[in-house]
Amino acid sequence: MxxxxxxxYRPTTVEDALAALGTSETAKILAGGQSLIPSMNFRxxxxxxxxxxxxxxxxxxxxxxxxxxxxxxxxxxxxxxxSDEVADAVPGLRRALRHVAHLQIRNRGTVCGSLAHADxxxxxxxxxxxxxxxxFIRGPAGERTVDAGDFFLGPFWTDLAHGEIVTGVHFPxxxxxxVTLLDELAWRSGDFAITGLAAAVAxxxxxxxxxxxxxxxxxxxxxxxxxxxxxxxxxAGGDDGSDLYEAAYGDAADAVDDIHATAEYRRExxxxxxxxxxxxxxxxxxxxxxx
Amino acid sequence: MMDTNPGSREVDVAVTINGAQVRERVPARLLLSxxxxxVVGLTGTHVGCEHGYCGACTVIVDGDAIRxxxxxxxxxxxxxIRTVEDLADGDQLTPxxxxxxxxxxxxxxxxxxxxxxxxxxxxxxxxxxxxxVVELLSGNLCRCTGYQNIVTAVCxxxxxxx
Numbered sequence: 001m002x003x004x005x006x007x008x009y010r011p012t013t014v015e016d017a018l019a020a021l022g023t024s025e026t027a028k029i030l031a032g033g034q035s036l037i038p039s040m041n042f043r044x045x046x047x048x049x050x051x052x053x054x055x056x057x058x059x060x061x062x063x064x065x066x067x068x069x070x071x072x073x074x075x076x077x078x079x080x081x082x083s084d085e086v087a088d089a090v091p092g093l094r095r096a097l098r099h100v101a102h103l104q105i106r107n108r109g110t111v112c113g114s115l116a117h118a119d120x121x122x123x124x125x126x127x128x129x130x131x132x133x134x135x136f137i138r139g140p141a142g143e144r145t146v147d148a149g150d151f152f153l154g155p156f157w158t159d160l161a162h163g164e165i166v167t168g169v170h171f172p173x174x175x176x177x178x179v180t181l182l183d184e185l186a187w188r189s190g191d192f193a194i195t196g197l198a199a200a201v202a203x204x205x206x207x208x209x210x211x212x213x214x215x216x217x218x219x220x221x222x223x224x225x226x227x228x229x230x231x232x233x234x235x236a237g238g239d240d241g242s243d244l245y246e247a248a249y250g251d252a253a254d255a256v257d258d259i260h261a262t263a264e265y266r267r268e269x270x271x272x273x274x275x276x277x278x279x280x281x282x283x284x285x286x287x288x289x290x291x
Numbered sequence: 292m293m294d295t296n297p298g299s300r301e302v303d304v305a306v307t308i309n310g311a312q313v314r315e316r317v318p319a320r321l322l323l324s325x326x327x328x329x330v331v332g333l334t335g336t337h338v339g340c341e342h343g344y345c346g347a348c349t350v351i352v353d354g355d356a357i358r359x360x361x362x363x364x365x366x367x368x369x370x371x372i373r374t375v376e377d378l379a380d381g382d383q384l385t386p387x388x389x390x391x392x393x394x395x396x397x398x399x400x401x402x403x404x405x406x407x408x409x410x411x412x413x414x415x416x417x418x419x420x421x422x423x424v425v426e427l428l429s430g431n432l433c434r435c436t437g438y439q440n441i442v443t444a445v446c447x448x449x450x451x452x453x
Contacts, residue, residue, distance in 0.1 A: 001341060007298025008319035008365055019293040027296075030366075037361045038342035041322075049298045050319070054366065078355070102430025104409065105343060107355040108362060189429040 003040035010052040014059075014138055014167065017051050021163045022140060024049040029165060031074055034101070034109035035117045053165065061168075064089050068172040073165065077106035077114070077124075090171045092180025096127040096198065099182060102190040112166045115151070118158045119192070121217035125152050126198035127182055129214045129222055133171045139164035155220040177209075178202045179281040184217065185269050187260070193217035194261045195269035197225075201232070201281035208235045208278060213248070218255045218266050225251035228274050237282045241275035248274035302365040308333070309377040317364055324348040326364035327374060335375040335404050339432075346431035349405035350374050356412035375404035378411065387411070390444040398435035406431045406441060415449040424451055 011017040021027050028047035030036060031054065039045040053059055059074040064085040071080060080086055081097040100106055100114070100123050114124040115135060128135070128148035135146045140163055148169075151159050160166065174180055184196030196217045202210040211232040213225040231247035249271040255263040298319070305314040308331055315330050327336045327350065336359060339347035343361040350359045351373040378385045384392065387410055397403045409431055418424050424445050425438075433441060446453035 002322065002325070003320040003363075005300060005318065005320050007296055007300055008302055008363075009296075009298035010365075011297075016293075016297075020297050023293050023296045030363075033363065033366065034343060034358075034361055037322075037363065040320075041341050041360070049296050051298075052366065102346070103413075103427065104346060104349055104356045104358050104430050105361070107357050189426055 001041050001043060003037070004043055004046045006040075006047055007049045008052065009049060010055050012055050012057055014056055014165065017053055017056055017165060018138060018140060018163065020049065020051045021165070025162070027051055029053055029116070031113035031116075032076060032109040033113075034105045035113070035119065059167065062086075066173065068170055069093070070168055070170050071111050072168045073112045074110055075112070077101075077109045077111055078103070080111055081106060089173045090131060090180065091174060092127060092131060092182060092198070092200070093171060095180070096123045096182040099123050099184055099186075099190075099193070099196075112169055115148075115169060116158060116160060116166045118152050118154075118156050118221070120155045120220050120222065121192035121194075121196070122222075123182055123184070123193070123196060123198070123216065126196060126214040126216035126222040127180070128169060128171070129224065130182075130198035130200045130212045131171050131174075131180055132200070132212065133169050135166055136168040136170070137164050138167045143167075149224065152221050157221075174200075175202075177204060177285065179284045181277060181281055181284070183273050183277045183280070185273065195266045195273060197270065197273040197277050198222075199277045199281060201278055201285070203282050203285040206236050206282060208232045208282060211278065211281075213274060213277075215248075215252060215270055218252050218270055220254075220256065223251075225270075225274070227251045232278055235278055235282075237279050241279070244275050244278060245271035302368070304364050304368045306367055306370055306372050308372040309374060319363065319365055321364045322360055323350070323352075323362040323364045323367050324359035326367075327359060327372070330364075333374050333376050337401055337404055339401065339405075344432070345402070345405075346409065347402050347405040349408045349431065351408055351412045354412065356409045373408070373411070375407055378407060385411075386448050387444070390448045391441070394440045394444040394447065396436060396440040396444040397433075402431060402433045402435075406433070410445060418449060419451055421446060421451055421453060424449070 027049040133148040184193035227247035255266040337347040339345035
């Protein structure tokens, strides 16, 4: 199918983009369009105005520094994924992006767009939470920042109000002794995950000393796994992992049943992914190599 | 401040497509796939699922393979587009096209142009093992071949152990 008719506007400043959004209740921001345009083709989305932020000055900036990586609103997933500087600063980001759709979609899809869209089965929201990323927002009232951990509220639902724009996201540099990674179960490479896990695991002397573990594709929103985060403390690679498995299983009490998998299957898969991911993180931490 | 919607229903799109300049005024809602097929008249780009899943509509925009069904024509304004019609020189097929022919890497051929444009867009040096080739091809669906002959064709051209 084809999109319903809409008006198209391509501002060059964030001020003009905000002003345009303010003229319509149903206006949508167009960045890469890799979720929005298929939704419009299906007529699931019928905005009366599209504000294309592809030309907004400054939105294409990507800066890597000792503090981490700043990714502007129009920076594509491919650009982030192919940057060796980014991979050095936040290795988990490249690991996560390899699971995001396919090359052709990553070539247009943006990191910030995926965060704002907040698909419950998407990798980047979970990775942003695991990494402790900060989301930068501009709105009619000015600029504000939100921790990724507070940004995702439900399926396709974030802290973003209508009329606000995600202008960028900052991923802090991975600190020594911490490994970030992402693992998932999908029927085919590039599909949305049936069950996925993003992790930042801190370790010393082969034992986990702390972790942020985030499930995605399990319930309606990427979620911290508070039980598993406790169970991970003191976990060593040689442990049988049953406590961690049970804790992760328990964290997924709100797992959904759908055509792809039952809730029970998702809970078991999340338990297995938790053990596998933490083991991988400990191994990578021990020998200083990638995951 | 803006009081009224600043957008427009119709937009000017100027692109270079397979080396030719094209400038047209089109509806803002026109997909790039339909622009290529219906406005420019290049029907080698195929439209399958129309929601970014099958890859049949893959074209190259400014060097990158993209889904033309999930891109508005207006988003390609100012860009350089290549479609499957740009590959062969008359009857002289590219090595990849020739390998598809020789390895029977197609049956109905509907998906073929999308595969060829994905392959055309990348540097084969980045895909020197079979697992990487398969990962690259995973963004294009084929309902006829079972993929094996496509993988074989690609590996034969890129010098990858199949």
